[in-house]
Amino acid sequence: MLEIKNLHVDLEEEDKTILKGVNLTVEAGKVHAIMGPNGSGKSTLSYVLSGKDGYEVTGGSATLNGEDLLDMEPEERAAAGLFLAFQYPVEIPGVGNMTFLRTAMNAQRKARGEDELSAAEFLKLVREKAKTLKIDAEMLKRPVNVGFSGGEKKRNEILQMAMLEPKMCILDETDSGLDVDAMKLVAEGVNALRDAGRGFLVITHYQRLLDHIKPDVVHIMADGRIIKSGGPELAVEVENNGYADILAEVA
Amino acid sequence: MALPQTKEDVTEARLSTMQMPQGAGWANALRENALSRLRAVGLPDRRDEYWKYTRPDTLVQAQGPQAALFATQEEDELFGGVERLQIVFVDGVFDAEASDDLSGENVKIERLAEVCETDIHWAKDLYGVLETNGQTPVARPLATLNTAMATDGVMIHATGKVSKAIHLVYHHKSTSSDAILHHLIKLEEGADLTILESGPAAARFNKVMEVEIADNARFHHVRKQGRDHERVAVTHIFARLGRESAFKSFTLTANGVMTRNECVIELTGDDAVAHVAGAAVGDGDFHHDDTVFITHDAERCESRQVFKKVLRNGATGVFQGKILVKAGAQKTDGYQISQSLLLDGDSQFLAKPELEIYADDVICSHGSTSGAIDEEGLFYMRARGIPESTATDLLTLAFLAEAVQEVEDEGLREDINSRLSGWLERRRG
Numbered sequence: 001m002l003e004i005k006n007l008h009v010d011l012e013e014e015d016k017t018i019l020k021g022v023n024l025t026v027e028a029g030k031v032h033a034i035m036g037p038n039g040s041g042k043s044t045l046s047y048v049l050s051g052k053d054g055y056e057v058t059g060g061s062a063t064l065n066g067e068d069l070l071d072m073e074p075e076e077r078a079a080a081g082l083f084l085a086f087q088y089p090v091e092i093p094g095v096g097n098m099t100f101l102r103t104a105m106n107a108q109r110k111a112r113g114e115d116e117l118s119a120a121e122f123l124k125l126v127r128e129k130a131k132t133l134k135i136d137a138e139m140l141k142r143p144v145n146v147g148f149s150g151g152e153k154k155r156n157e158i159l160q161m162a163m164l165e166p167k168m169c170i171l172d173e174t175d176s177g178l179d180v181d182a183m184k185l186v187a188e189g190v191n192a193l194r195d196a197g198r199g200f201l202v203i204t205h206y207q208r209l210l211d212h213i214k215p216d217v218v219h220i221m222a223d224g225r226i227i228k229s230g231g232p233e234l235a236v237e238v239e240n241n242g243y244a245d246i247l248a249e250v251a
Numbered sequence: 252m253a254l255p256q257t258k259e260d261v262t263e264a265r266l267s268t269m270q271m272p273q274g275a276g277w278a279n280a281l282r283e284n285a286l287s288r289l290r291a292v293g294l295p296d297r298r299d300e301y302w303k304y305t306r307p308d309t310l311v312q313a314q315g316p317q318a319a320l321f322a323t324q325e326e327d328e329l330f331g332g333v334e335r336l337q338i339v340f341v342d343g344v345f346d347a348e349a350s351d352d353l354s355g356e357n358v359k360i361e362r363l364a365e366v367c368e369t370d371i372h373w374a375k376d377l378y379g380v381l382e383t384n385g386q387t388p389v390a391r392p393l394a395t396l397n398t399a400m401a402t403d404g405v406m407i408h409a410t411g412k413v414s415k416a417i418h419l420v421y422h423h424k425s426t427s428s429d430a431i432l433h434h435l436i437k438l439e440e441g442a443d444l445t446i447l448e449s450g451p452a453a454a455r456f457n458k459v460m461e462v463e464i465a466d467n468a469r470f471h472h473v474r475k476q477g478r479d480h481e482r483v484a485v486t487h488i489f490a491r492l493g494r495e496s497a498f499k500s501f502t503l504t505a506n507g508v509m510t511r512n513e514c515v516i517e518l519t520g521d522d523a524v525a526h527v528a529g530a531a532v533g534d535g536d537f538h539h540d541d542t543v544f545i546t547h548d549a550e551r552c553e554s555r556q557v558f559k560k561v562l563r564n565g566a567t568g569v570f571q572g573k574i575l576v577k578a579g580a581q582k583t584d585g586y587q588i589s590q591s592l593l594l595d596g597d598s599q600f601l602a603k604p605e606l607e608i609y610a611d612d613v614i615c616s617h618g619s620t621s622g623a624i625d626e627e628g629l630f631y632m633r634a635r636g637i638p639e640s641t642a643t644d645l646l647t648l649a650f651l652a653e654a655v656q657e658v659e660d661e662g663l664r665e666d667i668n669s670r671l672s673g674w675l676e677r678r679r680g
Contacts, residue, residue, distance in 0.1 A: 050634050053626070078636035090631035094649025100632070103645065108636035143649075160635060 001199040002026040002049075002168050007060035009041075009048050009224075018044045020224035021060065024201075026168065031200040033210055035235060036221035037243050042203045043087060045221075046172040050084040051077050064168055078104075079111035081167030085157040085174050092144040097156070100144045101126065101163055108164060129162045133189050151182035158189035169193070170201045175209035187212030207239035220246055258293035262392075264313040265294060269400050269431075276367035281379045285399035288383070292390045301389050304569040304601040305540040309483045309509050310393060315429045315455030318481035329449045329475055329670070332662040335416040336360075338405055342423060342453045343430020345403050349420075357411035357442070363404040363433060374406045377435050381461040381489035385515040389544065394487040394513070397459040401433030409442040409468075421450030423479055428453035434460045438468035438496075445660075446470070451477025451507075456484040466493040466520055472500040473663050475670060476510060480537075483509035494520030494549070501658045503667050504531040504539055505674045511540040518545070518552040518580075526555040528657035530667070532674055534563035534598075541589070543572040547580040547610075556587040559654040561647055562598035563678070570602040570619065578609040587617035592624065592650045594643075644675045 002025070009019035018041045026032045036042050048055050049062055051074035062069045064080055072080065092100065106116040117125070130140060133155045145153050154174055161169055171190065175183055190213050194200070202213055210218070210232065218234040219226045222243065227250045228234065238246070254262070266289075271282050294311040295302045309316050338360070339349035345362060353360040366374045379398040385391055407417060419434070430453035438444055442465070452458070464470050476484065484507065490498050504510055516525045531539040545554045560568035570589035591600035600621040608615060624646055632642035648671060655671075658664040 052630055052634075073639070074630060074633035075636050075638050078634055084634055086631065086634075090627045092625075092628045092631065092646070092649065094652040095645050099645075100635070100637075103641065104632070104635035104637050107638060107641065111636065164635070 001028045002062070002064055002201065004062045005060050007048070007062060008058045009044060010056045010058055012054050012056050018055075018224055019048070022224070022226060024219065024226060026199040026201055028167075028199050029196040030216045031194065031202060031213060032217045032219065033202045033204060033215040033235060034219045034221050034226070035204060035238055040221045041224045042221055043172055046084055046170050046203060049170060050074060050082060075107065076111070078164070078166075079108045083161050083164060083166035083169045085154075085161060085169065085171045087172040087174075087176060089145050089153040089157055091146045093146050095144050097140050097142055097144050098126065101160060104160070105163060126163060129159055132192070133159050133162070134185060135159055150177035151179065154178060154182065154186050155189070158186055162189065162193060167197065168199045168201070170203070172203045173205065174202070175204055175206060183209060184212060207235040210235045222247055222250070254293045258296060261296065261311055262290065262293045265311055265396070268313045271400060272364070272402055275364070277370065277375050278367040278378060282399045285379055285395050288386070289392055289395040289399060292392050292395070294392050294396065301542075301571070304571070304603070305511055305538065309455070310457070310485045310511065315427070316481070316483060317426045318423070318454035318479055318483070319426060320423060321451070321477070321479040330416070330418055330447050330473075330663065330666060332666060333416050333447075333660065334414065335418040335447060337418045337420055339420045339422065340403065340430075340432065340452065342425045342428035343403060343432055343456070355413060355415055357409060358413045358417070358444070359408045360417070361406045363401065363406060366406050373408060373437055374435050377437060377461055377463055378433075381463065381491055382459060382487070384491070384517065385487070385489045385544070391487060391513060391515070393457060393485045394459050394489070397431050397433055397457050397487070401431045401459070404433040404435070407434070407436045407444070407446070408439075409437070409444040410439045411441065412443040413445070416445040416447050418447040418449070421448065421452035421456070421477065423451040423453055423477060423482065426454055429455045431457045432459075434458070436460065436462045436470070438462075438464045438470055440465045440467055442468040444470055446472045448472075448474040449477065451479035451482045452484065454482055456482065456486070458484070458486045460486075460488045462488065462490040462498070464490060464492045464496045464498055467495050468493070469497045470499070471659065473658055473667070474500075474502045475667070476502065476504040476507060478506045480506040481508055483507075485511045485513075487513045487515065489515045490525070491517045491519055492523040492525060495522045496520060497523070498525040499657065499659060500527045501654070501667075502529040503670060504529065504533070505670065506533055506537060507539065508536050509538050511542065513542045514544070516545045516554070518547050518549055518554065521549045522551045523549065524553045526557075526657055528557040528654045530559050530651045530654040530671065531568060532561040532671065533566045534678065535565060537562070537566035538569075539567070540569035541572070545574050545585070547574070547576045547583045547585065549580060551582040552580065553584040554586070556589070557654045557657055558589040559651045560591040560600060561594065561651065562591055562600060563594040565597040567598070568600045570604070572603075572617070573605040573607065574615055574617070576608040576610050576613050576615065580610045581612045583610060583613040583615065585613070585615035588653070589619045590650070591621040592647060593621055594624065640679050644672065647675060648672065
């Protein structure tokens with residue numbers, strides 16, 4: 001599904017290397033988690049994969065089902081099936097949540113040569129998905145993320161994911177700023193989307209999200225590289241002992 | 252004090268190309284009066300503080316510049332969704348054949364030339380009166396020129412709720428037309444009237460609208476200035492509001508190398524409300540100037556100015572807005588915002604917001620900003636699969652939304668939004 005090989009990335013504005021050779025393969029149907037201390041490059045990886053400006057790829061590759069992601073515009077990556085749940089979902093005053101979502105869905109369908117959804121079909125679908133995420137009609141009517149609480153913003157991300165049905169989902173610290181109940185709700189939303197054809201990459205600081213979204217593989221990232229990979233027990237080890245032991249072990 | 256020679260020369264050169272309408276009955280004296288007022292101040296030039304950001308050259312020169320014609324069909328279709336009575340002007344001349352029958356319930360519509368022959372007429376007490384009031388503290392000589400020389404216009408007298416909107420359609424069919432229209436609108440107590448305006452009007456257009464709004468009356472105004480890019484226009488709205496009355500005006504301007512829209516409002520009755528808003532979009536040598544002066548002279552009045560501009564490829568936007576709160580105008584609520592979205596580094600926005608307050612219990616706020624498209628928002632939308640151009644359009648419409656929102660009627664609002672979308676689409680080719 002997602003294949004990252006020896007990826008090197010610099011910050012464009014500063015002379016600074018963030019990713020120093022990332023190798024990672026996420027198979028369809030699997031959930032991979034990336035943990036790591038602050039500044040290790042986790043969020044940069046998610047931004048580079050989704051096509052944000054400001055980063056320069058100096059080496060390596062990233063493909064989604066064999067297609068070169070790094071050569072595509074952000075919207076093309078989305079249409080190809082990549083989805084990033086933002087750590088900080090952006091507020092867009094003046095653009096209604098529904099308009100935004102419907103424009104996005106139909107743009108992706110159009111890019112893939114599929115028929116656009118009618119207003120009625122869209123409405124039926126969004127109401128159904130919103131209900132399971134406890135997103136009420138009022139929230140759907142408001143401008144995108146404007147005035148939403150932290151939990152509402154993250155639920156809105158998951159709603160978008162559920163509607164867009166991507167092949168490869170990257171969740172960037174989706175647990176940050178969530179209380180236990182909100183985290184459960186978000187995790188349920190994610191778990192409902194798990195299936196054999198879909199891959200997940202969950203970026204998090206804490207193991208607690210992984211109690212709810214059970215990963216198949218856990219990677220530890222430090223200083224722009226993946227330094228250790230293992231099963232779910234690796235996340236428990238981090239939770240108990242911090243990163244120091246692992247960092248020392250690798251060094 | 253004598254006028255500077257250059258100013259006098261420019262003014263006389265302009266006057267030499269025109270003739271005051273003859274046989275204008277009672278209006279003769281008012282026109283003569285305006286002419287002498289004009290000669291006392293002279294036409295504006297760029298040394299005038301009030302014209303610091305906008306060069307008046309094309310508006311004042313003896314012969315106006317030529318302006319190519321654009322397809323005008325669109326102007327007819329505009330506002331098609333509302334019940335309306337159309338009054339058509341072609342290059343500033345009333346076209347009876349193209350216009351609807353000028354009669355409606357609770358409203359009387361006449362032409363300027365006709366009413367001047369009627370000795371007893373309400374228009375006699377309004378023609379040039381609000382324009383004259385609007386000359387202090389800042390002179391507006393192009394409006395005075397209009398009062399002196401206007402060749403046509405409609406007198407609209409509303410005595411109750413007028414069910415149909417009155418749509419003034421301004422066609423432009425001659426590349427060298429130079430039109431001067433002067434409209435008078437009087438709303439009696441409790442009346443409710445909607446005026447729509449659309450079209451480029453002429454190669455050069457000078458329009459004045461004087462609006463007298465009595466107690467408890469409501470005036471709505473929605474205008475779309477025509478797309479003929481080479482046309483130049485100066486327009487003035489002078490409005491006086493009575494107790495608990497309302498004035499709501501919105502203007503959409505797409506294209507135009509020179510547009511100066513002045514709006515001068517006096518709140519003279521307690522609890523009156525005046526909203527004036529504008530959305531302007533243009534590129535290249537587009538120049539758009541919104542100049543607003545609102546005087547609060549009564550208690551508990553509310554005024555609101557919302558102006559948004561989208562500028563591309565070197566376009567220029569200007570905003571001069573003033574709220575004057577006189578002593579005694581307590582509990583005034585004044586709001587003013589002017590913002591521009593600069594879609595590239597070449598465009599510029601010049602703003603001069605002013606507050607002058609002589610009462611001690613008021614709320615007044617003003618803000619002015621210019622900025623580029625929100626990159627974070629743009630990336631967020633693209634990451635969801637929305638192409639960059641569509642995302643930029645959505646963000647642009649969102650930027651304009653606060654101004655468009657000032658149009659109360661939903662159908663009209665949608666009409667305006669679809670015009671804006673069309674403009675954005677055409678820009679993408």
